[in-house]
Amino acid sequence: METRTLDTLSRHQTAVVTALHSDGAERRRMMDLGIVPGTAIRVEMVSPLGDPVAYLVRGSVVALRREQAAKIEITLQPAEETQP
Amino acid sequence: MTVHTTTSHACETCPLGTNAQLIRLGINVEGWNYVVALAGNPNTGKSTVFNALTGLRQHTGNWPGKTVTRAEGGFLYQDERFKLVDLPGTYSLLSSSLDEEVARDFILFGQPDVTVIVVDATRLERNLNLVLQILEITDRVVVCLNLVDEAERHGMTVDDRALARDLGVPVIPTVARRGEGIPELLAAIHEVASGAYKARPHRINNHNPALAQAIDTLAAQIEARFEGLPNARWVAMRLLDGDERILEAVRSGELGILARGAQPVGSALQQEAA
Ligand SMILES: Nc1nc2c(ncn2[C@@H]2O[C@H](COP(=O)(O)OP(=O)(O)O)[C@@H](O)[C@H]2O)c(=O)[nH]1
Ligand SMILES: [Mg+2]
Numbered sequence: 419m420e421t422r423t424l425d426t427l428s429r430h431q432t433a434v435v436t437a438l439h440s441d442g443a444e445r446r447r448m449m450d451l452g453i454v455p456g457t458a459i460r461v462e463m464v465s466p467l468g469d470p471v472a473y474l475v476r477g478s479v480v481a482l483r484r485e486q487a488a489k490i491e492i493t494l495q496p497a498e499e500t501q502p
Numbered sequence: 503m504t505v506h507t508t509t510s511h512a513c514e515t516c517p518l519g520t521n522a523q524l525i526r527l528g529i530n531v532e533g534w535n536y537v538v539a540l541a542g543n544p545n546t547g548k549s550t551v552f553n554a555l556t557g558l559r560q561h562t563g564n565w566p567g568k569t570v571t572r573a574e575g576g577f578l579y580q581d582e583r584f585k586l587v588d589l590p591g592t593y594s595l596l597s598s599s600l601d602e603e604v605a606r607d608f609i610l611f612g613q614p615d616v617t618v619i620v621v622d623a624t625r626l627e628r629n630l631n632l633v634l635q636i637l638e639i640t641d642r643v644v645v646c647l648n649l650v651d652e653a654e655r656h657g658m659t660v661d662d663r664a665l666a667r668d669l670g671v672p673v674i675p676t677v678a679r680r681g682e683g684i685p686e687l688l689a690a691i692h693e694v695a696s697g698a699y700k701a702r703p704h705r706i707n708n709h710n711p712a713l714a715q716a717i718d719t720l721a722a723q724i725e726a727r728f729e730g731l732p733n734a735r736w737v738a739m740r741l742l743d744g745d746e747r748i749l750e751a752v753r754s755g756e757l758g759i760l761a762r763g764a765q766p767v768g769s770a771l772q773q774e775a776a
Binding site: 442443446447450451452475476477478 | 593594596597624625626627628631744746
């Protein structure tokens with residue numbers, strides 16, 4: 419299992435959050451959006467300039483800036499578990 | 503402005519419709535018996551529910567500059583006068599953009615008799631974060647499970663009875679835009695306000711003894727310093743969590759304004775910013 423950060427995830431790939439490296443208000447915000455270890459997350463849409471990126475989290479779309487995504491550690495989900 | 507409503511949307515179980523007992527009072531909130539807060543994530547239909555109950559026309563829809571401060575309106579139901587407060591959308595009681603603070607301050611310190619949490623049936627999981635946070639501080643809650651038409655359109659059915667059982671508070675399915683479920687929502691609000699409904703709110707009990715003691719100690723000090731402040735334990739937990747905004751409100755004495763029932767912290771700031 420490969421460990422990397424969310425900003426490296428490409429379109430339509432699904433990953434699972436393993437750790438949050440942000441702190442304070444930003445960490446709080448991520449948790450309020452349901453981004454906690456164990457959460458499945460997928461790239462939904464990439465803005466023209468590649469930043470921010472819209473992610474699908476728990477049935478909602480959340481836009482994150484690259485620097486925020488870089489503080490979210492993920493593991494890639496095996497291909498067979500990837501949602502359509 | 504007083505609009506006497508006829509039953510525009512019949513309730514299936516009651517031919518006459520309980521809606522017939524609703525009298526929308528517009529901006530008239532004089533002599534209210536109960537205060538009802540409308541909380542929820544952005545875009546769940548709070549203002550739509552507010553308009554349905556008060557007859558007012560709060561802006562609805564997704565555009566910048568909608569409900570940033572609270573809006574108030576009134577309605578009469580079963581001979582009781584209700585003051586309804588439409589709050590800005592918020593994902594959490596813990597985060598702190600200005601409009602979210604307006605909502606947080608009112609839910610925590612405004613002492614509403616009932617808090618109606620409007621949730622999006624298509625995004626239930628994310629919406630439940632706020633529901634669980636509010637259930638930690640009050641059991642006088644009605645969950646308005648809105649946008650069930652959208653959920654159906656996406657092939658989703660939400661088991662509202664199971665949800666009500668798990669949360670321990672009433673859950674009323676609605677399509678607020680079409681007025682569906684509003685009579686049932688009114689009945690639930692009335693039951694919770696009058697104390698007829700006995701809630702058994704879902705609470706998380708995983709506090710360790712050291713933390714519980716720290717909260718007790720701090721909460722007692724907060725209560726002594728800010729007499730009459732509701733939810734001192736919540737404030738204590740925020741302090742232990744290092745919440746800068748709350749720390750500042752305690753230090754500056756700003757928190758005391760809330761205890762005296764004046765404009766909440768957030769809305770005072772909001773007006774400055776506007
Ligand atoms: N399909 C559908 N749309 C709704 C329903 N309730 C509200 N809306 C729409 O959802 C949007 C957001 O509603 P609004 O009341 O402004 O949400 P608020 O941000 O929570 O105050 C508006 O376009 C409403 O017309 C509903 O039950 N079904
Ligand atoms: Mg609104």
